[in-house]
Amino acid sequence: MDAPVTPRPAAAATRTAALICEAPPIFQLLESELKSCGLRVRQIDGSDYDRALATLRDDPPDLLVVAVLSRSLRSQCLCQAVGQNGSFGKTRLVVIEDSARAIDRRRALAFGARAYLQLPLPRGALGREIAQLLAGH
Amino acid sequence: MLTHLSLRLRVFLFFAALALGSIGLIGGGLWFAASRADPANPAAALMTGGIIAAFLVAGLVIAIWWLFDENVAKPIDRLSSDLRARTHASVSRQMDTAPARYLGDLAPATEAVVKNLCSVRDSLDLTVAEQTRRLQEQTAQLSALLSDVQAGLILCSPAHRLVFYNGPAVGLLAATGRPRLDRSIFDLLRNGPIQRTYQRLLDAQETDAELLVSTVGGARVMAAHMRLVSGALGIGDVPGYVLTLRDVSADLQLHAERERLLNDTVHSLRTPAASLRALVDLAEDQPDPTGRLGGDIDHAARDLTDAVLEISRRHDAHHDTWWPMQTVPASHIIDAVRGQLGPDAPPISAPTPHIRLHCDAFAMVNLLDTLIERVGDLGLATAFSIDVTEDSPGALITIGWVGAPMSLEDLHAVLDAPLKDSPLAVTGREILDFHNTDIWPERPDDTHATLVLPLCEAERTAPAAPGPRHIEERPTVFDFDLLNRVQDGSKIGRRLRDLTYVVFDTETTGLDPNGGDEIVQIAAVRLLNGKRVDGEVLDQLVDPERSIPPGSTAIHKISEAMVVGAPTIDVVGAQFHRFCEHAVLVAHNAPFDMAFFHRHAGRIGAKFDHPVFDTVLMSAILFGQGETHTLDALADRFGVVIPEEDRHTAYGDTVATAEVLQRMIPMLEARGIDTFDKVLAAMQKNSRLLREMKARVG
Numbered sequence: 106m107d108a109p110v111t112p113r114p115a116a117a118a119t120r121t122a123a124l125i126c127e128a129p130p131i132f133q134l135l136e137s138e139l140k141s142c143g144l145r146v147r148q149i150d151g152s153d154y155d156r157a158l159a160t161l162r163d164d165p166p167d168l169l170v171v172a173v174l175s176r177s178l179r180s181q182c183l184c185q186a187v188g189q190n191g192s193f194g195k196t197r198l199v200v201i202e203d204s205a206r207a208i209d210r211r212r213a214l215a216f217g218a219r220a221y222l223q224l225p226l227p228r229g230a231l232g233r234e235i236a237q238l239l240a241g242h
Numbered sequence: 243m244l245t246h247l248s249l250r251l252r253v254f255l256f257f258a259a260l261a262l263g264s265i266g267l268i269g270g271g272l273w274f275a276a277s278r279a280d281p282a283n284p285a286a287a288l289m290t291g292g293i294i295a296a297f298l299v300a301g302l303v304i305a306i307w308w309l310f311d312e313n314v315a316k317p318i319d320r321l322s323s324d325l326r327a328r329t330h331a332s333v334s335r336q337m338d339t340a341p342a343r344y345l346g347d348l349a350p351a352t353e354a355v356v357k358n359l360c361s362v363r364d365s366l367d368l369t370v371a372e373q374t375r376r377l378q379e380q381t382a383q384l385s386a387l388l389s390d391v392q393a394g395l396i397l398c399s400p401a402h403r404l405v406f407y408n409g410p411a412v413g414l415l416a417a418t419g420r421p422r423l424d425r426s427i428f429d430l431l432r433n434g435p436i437q438r439t440y441q442r443l444l445d446a447q448e449t450d451a452e453l454l455v456s457t458v459g460g461a462r463v464m465a466a467h468m469r470l471v472s473g474a475l476g477i478g479d480v481p482g483y484v485l486t487l488r489d490v491s492a493d494l495q496l497h498a499e500r501e502r503l504l505n506d507t508v509h510s511l512r513t514p515a516a517s518l519r520a521l522v523d524l525a526e527d528q529p530d531p532t533g534r535l536g537g538d539i540d541h542a543a544r545d546l547t548d549a550v551l552e553i554s555r556r557h558d559a560h561h562d563t564w565w566p567m568q569t570v571p572a573s574h575i576i577d578a579v580r581g582q583l584g585p586d587a588p589p590i591s592a593p594t595p596h597i598r599l600h601c602d603a604f605a606m607v608n609l610l611d612t613l614i615e616r617v618g619d620l621g622l623a624t625a626f627s628i629d630v631t632e633d634s635p636g637a638l639i640t641i642g643w644v645g646a647p648m649s650l651e652d653l654h655a656v657l658d659a660p661l662k663d664s665p666l667a668v669t670g671r672e673i674l675d676f677h678n679t680d681i682w683p684e685r686p687d688d689t690h691a692t693l694v695l696p697l698c699e700a701e702r703t704a705p706a707a708p709g710p711r712h713i714e715e716r717p718t719v720f721d722f723d724l725l726n727r728v729q730d731g732s733k734i735g736r737r738l739r740d741l742t743y744v745v746f747d748t749e750t751t752g753l754d755p756n757g758g759d760e761i762v763q764i765a766a767v768r769l770l771n772g773k774r775v776d777g778e779v780l781d782q783l784v785d786p787e788r789s790i791p792p793g794s795t796a797i798h799k800i801s802e803a804m805v806v807g808a809p810t811i812d813v814v815g816a817q818f819h820r821f822c823e824h825a826v827l828v829a830h831n832a833p834f835d836m837a838f839f840h841r842h843a844g845r846i847g848a849k850f851d852h853p854v855f856d857t858v859l860m861s862a863i864l865f866g867q868g869e870t871h872t873l874d875a876l877a878d879r880f881g882v883v884i885p886e887e888d889r890h891t892a893y894g895d896t897v898a899t900a901e902v903l904q905r906m907i908p909m910l911e912a913r914g915i916d917t918f919d920k921v922l923a924a925m926q927k928n929s930r931l932l933r934e935m936k937a938r939v940g
Contacts, residue, residue, distance in 0.1 A: 182651065185650055205554060205557075208680045208696065215682055215684060215694065216682065225550075
């Protein structure tokens, strides 16, 4: 059953989002959800930690969505580097993980995530979360 | 007066006075008759004189008897009771010889005998005490050791009755009922597996067997090891057995859940996967102009992902493991980390945490130790702190230092390597998974760095209160004399020493059990083989569900505020009833206390139809009805000291009554009253006292 259509945030048109995800189908789905929220999406290659961090530092996005798959260390490191770093103050971190363990959610929040979602994602869940995040931004 | 006269002379004087007095009185009577005689009828005067003389002689006899009773008979009675108390009840207090001052040399002679007896006994006691002290020290050490054994240990006699149990056994069987010495093991564990295994070992002449047994009611399942024991423990031809118990309920549940999950995984994935595969094969073989096949593939894919999602949810939600865990004080873990790092390691500061952690302590110490070493090796810190704080329902372990944080890469490198000294080369990551947790670096401010490790389960503990009245939490309880005890169930003809007693006392709101007064406190101790069982004590406040008069509070010091939240009589009464199982109840003025339990039998759900001994009546048997039989008087007579702070507390009076009973038993035996039924018969003889006691209860 399809989820209800998420209302597009009024001021979201100029927002940017960076997306790190190493699984192409999931990346496509996330990208599509982000775009449907009116965000300008760019892909960051998370396989090279230093380059990814430098890219983010050069142009900090309003929203960073990281899909942590199979407890990927690189993805967690990027989350920590952004979430616990004051220079990324304006970037909202959203972690999406293939786990239902409470401790993983807790770790992500400790790393500075503003929202935590589990995979597989119900359709529209990311959009609703982003709408809430950006509404208070 | 005339205390220097000998007993013989005194008795002679009694009789001489009686003879001379009688002669005088008869002579006086005759003189009276002669002086008043009518010569016409001398018989009438003689009759009057004779009657007067007879009454006077009777009066004289009564007066002399009274003097004899007060100064000779009663003091002899008291002297003999005192002698018995000192001979049989080991009372060593000096005798009060003042009442026997008219007994000539008897009192000083008795005093000398007692003195001599005490002196011999003292020197013997000294030798015995020295040996006993050594044995007690060893017993205490052994008890402490056995209390620290994590497995439950129970030793049973050939009659399947408990002779020994340690603290963990109490915890394991708590849901069924508390283990108690001489209690049947079948009250706690199902009898089938135990009896079958025991019989099999006897038949096969083997000594060891493994068995699975559940508690009565089936709340827990235990993996047990049964080992027959004889010889060394002084058991006769038929051996007893030791049961080593381990609770495997959680393990079994976990395995069952895993098995269920695995089965469900296979069943729920098989069909959607087969359907998807079939549809994909179909799509490869034929075109799909209508797009129906695509829709079906989409449908099958959704079914498959739904199934995977559900299985994942169940897997992640129940992330329990079979990995062995213990509940350990956090301070022990910190001490162990310090100890393992050694004296040359960086200093570790840690406030005393009053928390017990549920974890694999060995692995946790290894992990913390490895992390601290690694942080030191990386040059990030030269001193550390370890904080263990509450993080309901678990705890949070925080390793802190001043300096740069540890990177996730370094942390994961540590976690992905096998921990040192770890069995099966288990890695830190696996240890964290077994605990269903994780660890990560945090940076609380610009100068400090931490590693944060939450634990799912922990319990807060109160700081240890210093003081002499520390009660051991999980004592080891045993009485090896029970091994050779033959059980016949009946108490008739049973020796007093062989009976199990529960000595108890209550504190109440007043003295009228049938007029609305209620129990506010109850205490009980158990006596087995004539010895008090230290680990088996009941001491409980009771909510009386009514007000406590200030006059009563002044006596027992129990106020209304103290009983708020305490269990009511139905709960405590049932607990007390279980405590009294198979025992003879003993109380001082028992009808009073028993009246409360009889009145509440309906609420409690159990009848108190146990045999009852009353120390008031037993005192009357030993010392005569004319003596004082209050608990204070008995304690004084037997040299039992009741600390002032314990007087008129249920526990204090219970212990005093128990000690009085322990001293009474040998005295009764010395009088030939050495069995249960003989005591009952002797108590019945004091019917006047019994009637008075019952009348007071109403």
